[in-house]
Amino acid sequence: MHIVTVAEMRELEAQADRQYGLSSPILMENAGKSAADIFMAHLLPHHSMNGLEVLFLIGPGNNGGDGLVMARHLQEAGAFINLYYWKEQRLRIRDKDIAEPEVAKTLDEAIKSADYIIDSLLGTGRSRPLSEDMRALLKRVQQERKSRAELRIVAIDLPTGLNADTGAVDPGALHADMTITLACPKQGFFFFPGRDYLGDVYIGDIGLPADLERDLPTEMLTTNLVHSLLPERRLNSNKGTFGKVMIFGGSLPYPGSIFLAGSAAARVGAGLITLAVTEQMLPIYASSLHEATFAILPDEQAGSFERAKALIAHLEGYRALLIGPGLGQSPTTREVILQVLEHLRALPEEKRPRLVVDADGLNNLSAMEHWWTLLPENTVITPHPGEMGRLAATKVSGGDISRLDLAREKAKEWKVILALKGACTIIAHPEGQARINLLANPALATAGTGDVLAGMVTGFLAQGVQPFDAASASVYLHVLASTFVSQELGHAGLLASDLLPQIPKAINRAAVNAPSYPD
Numbered sequence: 001m002h003i004v005t006v007a008e009m010r011e012l013e014a015q016a017d018r019q020y021g022l023s024s025p026i027l028m029e030n031a032g033k034s035a036a037d038i039f040m041a042h043l044l045p046h047h048s049m050n051g052l053e054v055l056f057l058i059g060p061g062n063n064g065g066d067g068l069v070m071a072r073h074l075q076e077a078g079a080f081i082n083l084y085y086w087k088e089q090r091l092r093i094r095d096k097d098i099a100e101p102e103v104a105k106t107l108d109e110a111i112k113s114a115d116y117i118i119d120s121l122l123g124t125g126r127s128r129p130l131s132e133d134m135r136a137l138l139k140r141v142q143q144e145r146k147s148r149a150e151l152r153i154v155a156i157d158l159p160t161g162l163n164a165d166t167g168a169v170d171p172g173a174l175h176a177d178m179t180i181t182l183a184c185p186k187q188g189f190f191f192f193p194g195r196d197y198l199g200d201v202y203i204g205d206i207g208l209p210a211d212l213e214r215d216l217p218t219e220m221l222t223t224n225l226v227h228s229l230l231p232e233r234r235l236n237s238n239k240g241t242f243g244k245v246m247i248f249g250g251s252l253p254y255p256g257s258i259f260l261a262g263s264a265a266a267r268v269g270a271g272l273i274t275l276a277v278t279e280q281m282l283p284i285y286a287s288s289l290h291e292a293t294f295a296i297l298p299d300e301q302a303g304s305f306e307r308a309k310a311l312i313a314h315l316e317g318y319r320a321l322l323i324g325p326g327l328g329q330s331p332t333t334r335e336v337i338l339q340v341l342e343h344l345r346a347l348p349e350e351k352r353p354r355l356v357v358d359a360d361g362l363n364n365l366s367a368m369e370h371w372w373t374l375l376p377e378n379t380v381i382t383p384h385p386g387e388m389g390r391l392a393a394t395k396v397s398g399g400d401i402s403r404l405d406l407a408r409e410k411a412k413e414w415k416v417i418l419a420l421k422g423a424c425t426i427i428a429h430p431e432g433q434a435r436i437n438l439l440a441n442p443a444l445a446t447a448g449t450g451d452v453l454a455g456m457v458t459g460f461l462a463q464g465v466q467p468f469d470a471a472s473a474s475v476y477l478h479v480l481a482s483t484f485v486s487q488e489l490g491h492a493g494l495l496a497s498d499l500l501p502q503i504p505k506a507i508n509r510a511a512v513n514a515p516s517y518p519d
């Protein structure tokens, strides 16, 4: 499922007309019909179409046109339809025009009695700030929604007032409970504050041929996409089939990270997990992570050469290496990383374990001159905004649109697969493609969840998944696993280790090729 900017959407529509004769009125019919179908399929359980009261706010452009088509279908299915034409200030209540002096009062009554209010005021054609009277109308709707919990607001294509390219919002923008977007999700959905205005997102099929979308550079992560990326699990497999993972990390102040990363690598199905830790750390892990094996490294005092040599000696036969969780940032550790990277770069491609660098691995790198030239090809890095800021020597936003350009630019410049983490994580490929996760869950904003993600990526790499795909699948499944935890615990109080048993369930959900979420 591709993500579009407004210009890309216009170009798709123009091509659909030129190449397939799908003119704007045809697309609008399809849009309104599919919005009606999605709406009916997702009515609240206690609502039936018969007698359902739906107020449509109709705008002056094609978004309003979509609303009118949808209204016709809902009326045919038994709903009572009220239409407010914003520009003309004309109100029709159940097929009767309301006389001009009565409009304001009757509109207010229609807002009060509506079960659903459909926002088809403005879509991708919004070109200026909302006028004061439109803001006043939307404010009245919002106020009604606050006072009457059973009222639902459904946005067609996008909530009016949201910038479809950037996710910026007009002060009058409406918070929807549900957004039925047409053809493709819009780029602005993935950035804040816009993301918060969407409610549940559904994608209406308007009949655009799939090949028109093929060259678009940005995709949304969906269950279907992730399904196509998962490694095969053949019946006659053994643990060698699914690859060995080595993790270099763990230090006295941060013992837990490597445990979380190692467990997560195993939970995505890697065949064997080895933790490269010092003898001093061994008792901590040996008693808590029974499934792992250990590569025992000499203590810090042994010096970087001896430590690097020991790690390198263990690497043979490993398909994936994660550097970073809880590693610390001592000068000898930095030296060890340098030597290991040098070793990896010198290996032929087929013998080289795929590399993931996270957390202190990234912090150590960012202290080195032109660090990106030290990485072997196809390295995955997974910075949070703070780490990204140190790597790029710039301030990095937690959620606004500037993240997308930055991720794209830096993946290209650094020649890495870059997962820029946060709500709506972006995965950028050095050749310009990007994938973005619409799923967000504040329960994940807690220490250790990043270690779990890095372990998942490494576990998929060990199974032969390509780096861009391994990062994409992990990002999606990580949030999906968190939603399973949140079904029980809500959106606070998750421990990173709670994610671990949910990871196979998330994979299982994707493996049976469930409909895309959002579908």
Ligand SMILES: NC(=O)C1=CN([C@@H]2O[C@H](COP(=O)(O)OP(=O)(O)OC[C@H]3O[C@@H](n4cnc5c(N)ncnc54)[C@H](O)[C@@H]3O)[C@@H](O)[C@H]2O)[C@@H](O)CC1
Binding pocket: 013, 023, 024, 025, 027, 028, 031, 059, 060, 061, 062, 063, 064, 066, 121, 122, 123, 124, 125, 126, 127, 128, 129, 130, 131, 134, 156, 157, 158, 182, 206
């Ligand atoms: N063109 C097509 O082929 C299709 C268009 N679709 C729908 O059409 C929408 C885009 O249609 P339009 O380009 O007509 O755009 P809109 O319907 O978003 O609005 C454009 C109209 O609103 C006015 N306007 C812009 N900013 C305003 C503001 N702040 N306050 C008040 N009026 C304002 C413009 O002058 C113009 O008349 C999409 O969001 C989607 O809903 C879909 O029906 C699918 C097919």
Ligand SMILES: Nc1ncnc2c1ncn2[C@@H]1O[C@H](COP(=O)(O)OP(=O)(O)O)[C@@H](O)[C@H]1O
Binding pocket: 359, 383, 384, 421, 422, 423, 424, 425, 439, 440, 441, 442, 443, 444, 445, 446, 447, 448, 449, 450, 451, 452, 453, 478, 479
């Ligand atoms: N609101 C959110 N929605 C979705 N994912 C989130 C949210 N907040 C944090 N995350 C995810 O949680 C993880 C946190 O990682 P990180 O900041 O590296 O933590 P740590 O280093 O403590 O493990 C990342 O994968 C990030 O994308």
Ligand SMILES: [K+]
Binding pocket: 063, 119, 120, 121, 122, 123, 155, 156, 157, 158, 159, 160
């Ligand atoms: K709208």
